[in-house]
Amino acid sequence: MKIRPFPSRSALVFGGTAAWGLLLVSCVLVNRTVLMPPSIPGATFVGSKDCTQCHADITRAFDSATHAKLMTPGDSRKEMGCEACHGPGSVHSKAGGGIDNILNPARNPDTCYQCHTDKRGEFALPHTHPAGHVTCTDCHDPHRGDAILGGGTRMAAANETCLKCHEAQRGPYVFEHEALRDNCTACHNPHGSVNAKLLKARNATLCLQCHFQQQTATGLFIGGRDHSSYLVQRGTCWSAGCHEAVHGSHVSSSLRF
Amino acid sequence: MNCLRLLLLRAALLAPALLPAQTATVSGTLSAGIGGALLKGDRPAFQELVQQRKTGAGGIEELRVTREAPDSLFRFDATLVPGDDRYRLALRQERTGRFYVDAGVERFRVWYDGSGGVFLPLGTSFVVFNEELSLTRRKVWAEVGAWTPDQTLFAFRWERRMRDGTKSSTHWGDSNLVGTFGTRSIVPSFYELDEATDDYSLTVRQDARDDVRWGARLRYTETSLHNRRHERRRPFETADRSVTQKDESSNDLFTATASYERRLSEQLTVTAGALRTTFDGILAGSRIYGQTLDPVYDPAYLRRQQRDEGYTGLHGTADLRQTVLTANAVYLPAPHWSVRTSLRFENTHQATLAEFVETNIGAGPAFAAILEDVEGEHRKTWDEFGGAVEVRHTGRPGWIHSAKAEWIRGEGNHEEQRLLHHTGQLTIDREMEYARSSQRCAFTSTWFPRPGVTLAIQGYYKANVNDYDARRDNTVSASDRYPAFITDQDFETYDLNVRLTWRPRPGLNLVTRYDHQQSRIRSQDAGLEPVNSARGRAHVLSQSATWSPAGRLYVTGNLNLTYDTLRTPTLQFAQYQDNNYVNASLACGYAAGKVDDLYLDWSWFRADNFIDRSATLIPFGVGQKTNQASLTWMRKQTAHLIYTFKYGYVGNRDETWAGLNDFDAHVLYARVQYRF
Numbered sequence: 001m002k003i004r005p006f007p008s009r010s011a012l013v014f015g016g017t018a019a020w021g022l023l024l025v026s027c028v029l030v031n032r033t034v035l036m037p038p039s040i041p042g043a044t045f046v047g048s049k050d051c052t053q054c055h056a057d058i059t060r061a062f063d064s065a066t067h068a069k070l071m072t073p074g075d076s077r078k079e080m081g082c083e084a085c086h087g088p089g090s091v092h093s094k095a096g097g098g099i100d101n102i103l104n105p106a107r108n109p110d111t112c113y114q115c116h117t118d119k120r121g122e123f124a125l126p127h128t129h130p131a132g133h134v135t136c137t138d139c140h141d142p143h144r145g146d147a148i149l150g151g152g153t154r155m156a157a158a159n160e161t162c163l164k165c166h167e168a169q170r171g172p173y174v175f176e177h178e179a180l181r182d183n184c185t186a187c188h189n190p191h192g193s194v195n196a197k198l199l200k201a202r203n204a205t206l207c208l209q210c211h212f213q214q215q216t217a218t219g220l221f222i223g224g225r226d227h228s229s230y231l232v233q234r235g236t237c238w239s240a241g242c243h244e245a246v247h248g249s250h251v252s253s254s255l256r257f
Numbered sequence: 258m259n260c261l262r263l264l265l266l267r268a269a270l271l272a273p274a275l276l277p278a279q280t281a282t283v284s285g286t287l288s289a290g291i292g293g294a295l296l297k298g299d300r301p302a303f304q305e306l307v308q309q310r311k312t313g314a315g316g317i318e319e320l321r322v323t324r325e326a327p328d329s330l331f332r333f334d335a336t337l338v339p340g341d342d343r344y345r346l347a348l349r350q351e352r353t354g355r356f357y358v359d360a361g362v363e364r365f366r367v368w369y370d371g372s373g374g375v376f377l378p379l380g381t382s383f384v385v386f387n388e389e390l391s392l393t394r395r396k397v398w399a400e401v402g403a404w405t406p407d408q409t410l411f412a413f414r415w416e417r418r419m420r421d422g423t424k425s426s427t428h429w430g431d432s433n434l435v436g437t438f439g440t441r442s443i444v445p446s447f448y449e450l451d452e453a454t455d456d457y458s459l460t461v462r463q464d465a466r467d468d469v470r471w472g473a474r475l476r477y478t479e480t481s482l483h484n485r486r487h488e489r490r491r492p493f494e495t496a497d498r499s500v501t502q503k504d505e506s507s508n509d510l511f512t513a514t515a516s517y518e519r520r521l522s523e524q525l526t527v528t529a530g531a532l533r534t535t536f537d538g539i540l541a542g543s544r545i546y547g548q549t550l551d552p553v554y555d556p557a558y559l560r561r562q563q564r565d566e567g568y569t570g571l572h573g574t575a576d577l578r579q580t581v582l583t584a585n586a587v588y589l590p591a592p593h594w595s596v597r598t599s600l601r602f603e604n605t606h607q608a609t610l611a612e613f614v615e616t617n618i619g620a621g622p623a624f625a626a627i628l629e630d631v632e633g634e635h636r637k638t639w640d641e642f643g644g645a646v647e648v649r650h651t652g653r654p655g656w657i658h659s660a661k662a663e664w665i666r667g668e669g670n671h672e673e674q675r676l677l678h679h680t681g682q683l684t685i686d687r688e689m690e691y692a693r694s695s696q697r698c699a700f701t702s703t704w705f706p707r708p709g710v711t712l713a714i715q716g717y718y719k720a721n722v723n724d725y726d727a728r729r730d731n732t733v734s735a736s737d738r739y740p741a742f743i744t745d746q747d748f749e750t751y752d753l754n755v756r757l758t759w760r761p762r763p764g765l766n767l768v769t770r771y772d773h774q775q776s777r778i779r780s781q782d783a784g785l786e787p788v789n790s791a792r793g794r795a796h797v798l799s800q801s802a803t804w805s806p807a808g809r810l811y812v813t814g815n816l817n818l819t820y821d822t823l824r825t826p827t828l829q830f831a832q833y834q835d836n837n838y839v840n841a842s843l844a845c846g847y848a849a850g851k852v853d854d855l856y857l858d859w860s861w862f863r864a865d866n867f868i869d870r871s872a873t874l875i876p877f878g879v880g881q882k883t884n885q886a887s888l889t890w891m892r893k894q895t896a897h898l899i900y901t902f903k904y905g906y907v908g909n910r911d912e913t914w915a916g917l918n919d920f921d922a923h924v925l926y927a928r929v930q931y932r933f
Contacts, residue, residue: 032848032851034808034809034811034847034848034854057464063587069659069701069703071651071657072654072655072656072657072705096327098284113801113815114801115768116770117800117801117815117817118754118770118819120799121819121840124817124840124842124860125838125862126305126306130308130367131308133365133367152663153601153645153663154601155514155532167452167480167482168450168452168482168504170508171575172536172538172575172637173609173635174611174633174634174635175633175635178723178743181693182721194879194881195879196425200823200834200836201823202877202879203831203877203878204831205825205827205831205832205834208790208791208827209825210743210746210778210790212788212790212791212825213782213785214785215826220829223736223742224742231827231830231831232874233431233439233441234431234440234442234875235374235429235441235442235831235874235877236427236429236442236875239430239431240428240442240444240488240490241431241566244428250540251544251568251613251615253675253685253732253737257567257568
């Protein structure tokens with residue numbers, strides 16, 4: 001079957017005419033509201049105090065959260081509390097709870113994207129974590145403490161966030177790659193990348209950030225050895241037969257495999 | 258028989274929802290959908306980008322039943338889409354303040370494109386295995402919890418996570434079939450994974466009281482790996498051979514955590530926490546060259562080449578002991594002021610031992626196998642101490658200011674040895690002492706001048722300083738000099754972002770955000786001058802607009818412009834890495850009739866970083882354009898019944914792969930949803 005690429009000129013003309021006609025007709029005949037996601041029909045802001053009545057376990061700790069920096073005192077700012085992310089809560093509050101009358105950003109990242117517009121762009125890249133299966137709250141806690149889990153003075157190490165799904169990279173190895181001590185994000189961008197495997201760079205530049213040492217007229221020396229021909233031919237340092245054990249090795253100090 | 262079992266199981270699961278109760282409400286959704294694609298072009302690339310099987314899928318996308326009563330909650334949640342390998346069955350029964358039961362099983366698939374590289378001057382590329390790769394992730398869990406009369410929660414959870422299947426790899430193999438250009442690594446390779454993790458945890462928590470909260474958790478995790486990476490080197494040449502690397506490791510991880518929080522006064526709350534981790538791993542694996550996929554080791558395999566290095570019979574142990582202590586305090590010295598301090602101490606001991614037979618091939622024409630018994634050993638101790646102070650002020654109407662300073666200092670000792678058993682020679686024998694200092698300063702200011710307008714500014718500076726001191730090192734002139742070769746390595750990052758949320762008129766919301774990040778890595782190696790080994794710079798401008806001129810119409814648009822560069826002083830040997838891109842999206846919803854809604858979605862991505870220097874390098878740098886558009890018609894037949902029909906187009910143009918990953922797809926989808 002032969003498939004024409006979109007949009008062909010005739011498709012545009014036909015589709016545009018049909019859409020314009022539909023618009024004109026419905027403008028006259030229809031007076032109805034279409035809901036813009038994420039939104040809750042008929043709901044208004046009630047303020048975070050209402051939320052504490054049933055969700056005290058969450059609201060009490062929220063003051064420590066990164067997102068608490070958005071909350072100012074005063075009634076006029078009430079939409080900046082819980083409802084900034086969960087949507088206006090009047091319907092939910094009046095019904096005494098429910099899951100269809102309140103937004104759950106854990107299921108839909110659109111709420112997070114409202115402020116983190118740059119992350120919307122990153123998650124729209126060709127290489128991201130699988131949409132719909134990994135959401136923002138898998139790696140970030142919006143309700144308590146720093147939104148970024150692990151690292152700094154937090155109990156868990158920074159890499160634990162990644163290792164809970166990527167067990168094979170946990171190590172420890174006989175010969176470590178010190179870069180892991182810094183963080184998985186030394187080489188990967190967890191939100192999305194134009195490069196495969198969420199890599200910050202898809203060629204040898206990724207490694208040369210830390211391993212560039214000497215450039216002479218004849219070559220590029222790494223570890224005291226000229227690597228220029230390898231770099232040219234292989235493109236990456238981790239190509240088959242070179243330094244494949246990028247996360248650490250039990251066998252080779254130079255992380256060959 | 259299986260159908261009957263399934264029916265009985267569902268009936269049993271749904272039974273609680275039907276229990277009569279005067280004040281209970283039962284609600285739910287049943288959605289069934291079917292869809293597929295007409296595709297022209299590369300199928301693996303389509304499946305990876307869209308994350309759907311090309312041949313289509315259909316089934317129950319959502320079956321959700323919720324029964325809510327004043328003192329109980331029951332939820333049932335199911336998905337059954339066989340074509341897309343997407344299944345879920347989950348239920349939760351909760352009696353408020355008394356107990357809950359939560360259990361389920363779910364499974365989904367992630368698609369990968371197994372393409373290798375393309376050598377542009379000759380259009381050389383290889384397909385050496387089926388490139389439609391996919392990995393299935395599965396999870397099974399069961400959790401029970403009960404509250405005592407004083408609202409102390411006791412909970413036990415078991416979770417089993419599995420992933421198996423095939424996944425693409427960027428460890429490309431080499432080929433000499435590139436004319437006079439020599440050798441290029443463009444041959445695809447892939448992973449075959451089979452991993453399973455069992456996780457058991459017991460939690461005790463008391464957070465009902467206002468003045469004291471505490472919790473403790475014991476967690477035991479068992480992981481087993483049966484992973485393989487398959488590579489092919491020099492296919493369709495006289496040196497054609499396969500390499501399979503296996504990781505058959507397993508480990509037990511035990512963690513115990515406890516935390517205690519006490520409000521000493523209205524102004525002061527303190528928290529203390531502790532973590533103890535023990536990790537016991539058993540190592541096993543091999544890397545074997547041969548003529549076929551997953552070969553058995555044969556010292557005289559055909560087509561062997563000099564320096565075909567590998568190992569067999571790897572066995573060993575990996576142990577880790579870690580203790581972490583934390584202490585935090587929140588002090589409210591005056592109205593609208595809060596000060597948060599935190600301290601952290603970590604002590605880690607790590608020891609790993611591996612024994613294996615190292616395999617190699619000598620020079621031609623004999624190409625004799627060389628076998629050596631080797632032992633590798635590693636011991637590491639590490640102490641780290643860190644602290645942070647954050648001050649927040651909310652006293653000025655409409656303003657919030659906060660500033661945070663964090664510093665960490667770590668010191669450790671690291672020993673590595675590599676012993677050749679038959680000669681007793683220590684080919685690696687070194688001991689390093691190292692220190693790491695980290696500082697981070699951050700500030701946030703948020704201003705709400707009037708309802709609907711927010712201006713937020715955030716920034717941070719972060720510096721990591723790493724010093725390595727090789728006390729003993731016998732690899733000074735050998736090739737295995739890392740990690741002792743590095744003596745200093747410093748990282749610096751400046752980051753700033755500004756966000757303006759603005760509602761200029763009713764129905765119109767605008768969000769503008771600008772992010773800037775600048776980073777630098779400075780490295781010094783033994784006997785060499787320090788160099789600025791990398792410099793990164795990123796500017797991201799993003800804009801979103803939401804416009805609802807009338808109740809029947811809304812339009813939202815998003816635009817991201819990203820300029821992201823990474824520079825090293827090695828342009829001659831590795832082309833610059835730019836990750837610049839633009840993406841934009843537009844969504845529009847329109848009430849076309851009394852029961853009909855139309856939705857139009859469009860998104861576009863363009864990266865133009867491709868530089869063809871293939872005469873001297875492998876072509877990298879992404880030159881790609883994707884276009885996705887869809888038109889959805891949703892008909893609300895009744896208050897309970899909704900029909901959805903969708904037509905979508907997805908197009909991909911990939912310059913880096915010389916068009917081999919291009920495709921045009923027309924996607925059709927229909928769904929019926931019943932709400933009750």
